Amino acid sequence: MSTDxxxxxxxxxxxxxxxxxxxxxxxxxxxxxxxxxPIPFIAPVLAVFLGATLNRPLSIKATLGLTLMVTLTxxxxxxxxxxxxxxxxxxxxxxxxxxxxxxxxxxxxxNNLVTTFAVIGLTMISSAGTADYGLAMLVIGALVKGxxxxxxxxxxxxxxxxxxxxxxxxxxxARLADNETSRLAxxxxxxxxxxxxxxxTNPAGYLPIILAAVSLARQSCTxxxxxAARELLGSTLLGGALAILFWCALSLFVHLWMFFLxxxxxxxxxxxxxxxxxxxxxxxxxxxxxLVTLNILLGxxxxxxxxxxxxxxxxxxxxxxxxxxxxxxxxxxxxxxxPHRIPRQSGAFKSP
Numbered sequence: 148m149s150t151d152x153x154x155x156x157x158x159x160x161x162x163x164x165x166x167x168x169x170x171x172x173x174x175x176x177x178x179x180x181x182x183x184x185p186i187p188f189i190a191p192v193l194a195v196f197l198g199a200t201l202n203r204p205l206s207i208k209a210t211l212g213l214t215l216m217v218t219l220t221x222x223x224x225x226x227x228x229x230x231x232x233x234x235x236x237x238x239x240x241x242x243x244x245x246x247x248x249x250x251x252x253x254x255x256x257x258n259n260l261v262t263t264f265a266v267i268g269l270t271m272i273s274s275a276g277t278a279d280y281g282l283a284m285l286v287i288g289a290l291v292k293g294x295x296x297x298x299x300x301x302x303x304x305x306x307x308x309x310x311x312x313x314x315x316x317x318x319x320x321a322r323l324a325d326n327e328t329s330r331l332a333x334x335x336x337x338x339x340x341x342x343x344x345x346x347x348t349n350p351a352g353y354l355p356i357i358l359a360a361v362s363l364a365r366q367s368c369t370x371x372x373x374x375a376a377r378e379l380l381g382s383t384l385l386g387g388a389l390a391i392l393f394w395c396a397l398s399l400f401v402h403l404w405m406f407f408l409x410x411x412x413x414x415x416x417x418x419x420x421x422x423x424x425x426x427x428x429x430x431x432x433x434x435x436x437x438l439v440t441l442n443i444l445l446g447x448x449x450x451x452x453x454x455x456x457x458x459x460x461x462x463x464x465x466x467x468x469x470x471x472x473x474x475x476x477x478x479x480x481x482x483x484x485x486p487h488r489i490p491r492q493s494g495a496f497k498s499p
Contacts, residue, residue, distance in 0.1 A: 160202075161422040163311060167304040168198035168421070169414030172442070174300045177407040179293065180449070185285055188446020189293035190300075191410075192358060195438045197301050199421065199431075200259050204305040210298050213260065217294050220265045221287050224272025231277050231347070238273075243340050245269050250364065251332035263361065264290075270339060270357045274346040282350060334483045335364040338476045345468075355443050356468050359383075362439040363476045366432040379480075382433045383473040386440025387466045389413060393445055394458075406449075413441065440469065 175194040179187035205213065231238035246269060253262035267290065276283035342360035346353040363379055396409055419425045421434040444465060451461045 160310060161424055163308045164198075164202060165415065165418035165422045165424060166308040167301075168195070168418045169411055170307065171198045171297070171300050171304040172414045172438070173407050173411040174303070175293075175297055176410050176442075177403060178296050178300070180406065181403055184289065184292050184296070186289035186293070187450075188355075188442055189289050190296040191442045191446070192439055193290075193293050193297040194300060195435065195442065196260065196263060197297050198304070199435055201301070202310055204302040205298055213298065214291065214294060216261060217264045217291060218287070220261065221268035221272050221290055223265075224268040224270070225276055225280075225283060227269070227273040228276035228280070228283070231273055235347075239340075239344065242269050242273065242343060243336060246336035246339055247329075247332050250335040251328055254328045254331055263365070266339060266361050266364070267357070270343040270346065270361075271354055274343060274357070275350045275354060277347055278350045286354065330483060331367075334479055335367055337479050337483075338364040338367050338472075341475060342472055353468075355447055355465075356472060358443055359440060359469055360472055360476075362436045363473060366436050367476055367480060378429065378433050379436070379476050380470070380473040381429075382436040383440055383469050386437045387444060387469065389417075389437070389441045390444040390448070390462075393441070394448060414438070417441075444469070 171194045172191050175190040176187075178184075179190040184190065227238055227242060230241065246266060249262050249265045249269070253259060271286055272283050275286045339357070339360045342353070342356050346357055363383075366379060366382070393409060393413055397406060417434050417438050420427055420429070421431050421438070423431075444462065447465060448458050448462055451458045
């Protein structure tokens with residue numbers, strides 16, 4: 148009887164999902180850095196979004212459709228480049244409007260991944276293109292390659308840790324009123340927009356900050372002003388602290404496979420929190436943003452080290468920017484929040 152209980156515990160859906168998420172992030176990291184892909188931390192970040200959003204492997208048709216969707220949504224950012232170059236004020240207003248529409252589409256039940264890549268295309272690609280079309284094409288290539296790696300690893304992790312329980316119909320989130328949906332979408336767009344303006348000044352240096360802002364914007368859709376500082380700023384600070392701890396552990400023995408094993412360990416610890424195997428008072432979005440922040444900061448530090456830059460100074464500057472973006476997001480939530488509570492299941496990230 149005890150053996151049967153242990154078997155059921157090992158194959159409990161949340162256990163399988165946490166193993167899939169952690170192994171997927173670690174494998175994407177190892178493949179990206181092993182193959183020396185451009186912007187190698189993109190694939191692990193996409194693995195976080197895929198693993199936390201999808202509890203089933205993508206079919207070949209869905210994979211091709213997703214790849215085409217990513218190419219179109221990210222490539223659409225190139226269409227905004229001439230407007231941003233010659234009519235910057237109108238261009239920024241148009242980007243802000245498109246961000247608002249993308250987040251509202253998501254809050255009304257749209258596809259999370261479509262929204263995420265649409266926001267990335269509107270911000271990362273257009274800001275990179277204003278500096279250099281070559282840089283924009285490099286970012287698009289990095290996103291497409293990173294997505295292909297993430298999708299393939301996602302399928303492999305499902306083979307290694309299959310979903311053992313029968314597929315359940317996800318609970319339908321409480322539908323928000325149109326004015327409430329518009330308010331939340333405006334709030335999320337305002338979280339991303341200043342980071343986009345910052346990236347326009349130095350696309351090569353500030354593009355990773357946009358990914359952090361996108362993650363915070365997703366999280367802001369399910370966060371009230373009352374818990375904003377604890378959830379938005381707290382997850383950013385925890386991600387930075389874990390990145391420092393990870394870097395110190397990796398420096399003991401620098402090797403790709405140690406990089407993989409340490410990421411697997413850190414990923415398992417955070418995935419257990421995300422899927423409430425180790426219950427905490429923080430919502431899943433807190434742990435999701437912590438994972439994203441950890442991967443971005445760590446990936447940038449590894450690239451700085453490979454280029455011979457001062458890793459610690461660069462990390463301090465980058466961490467300061469992450470904290471500034473989080474504080475700004477908290478301020479936006481304080482200004483645009485209302486007394487009534489926002490349902491947890493509404494927004495860009497649905498609880499696993």
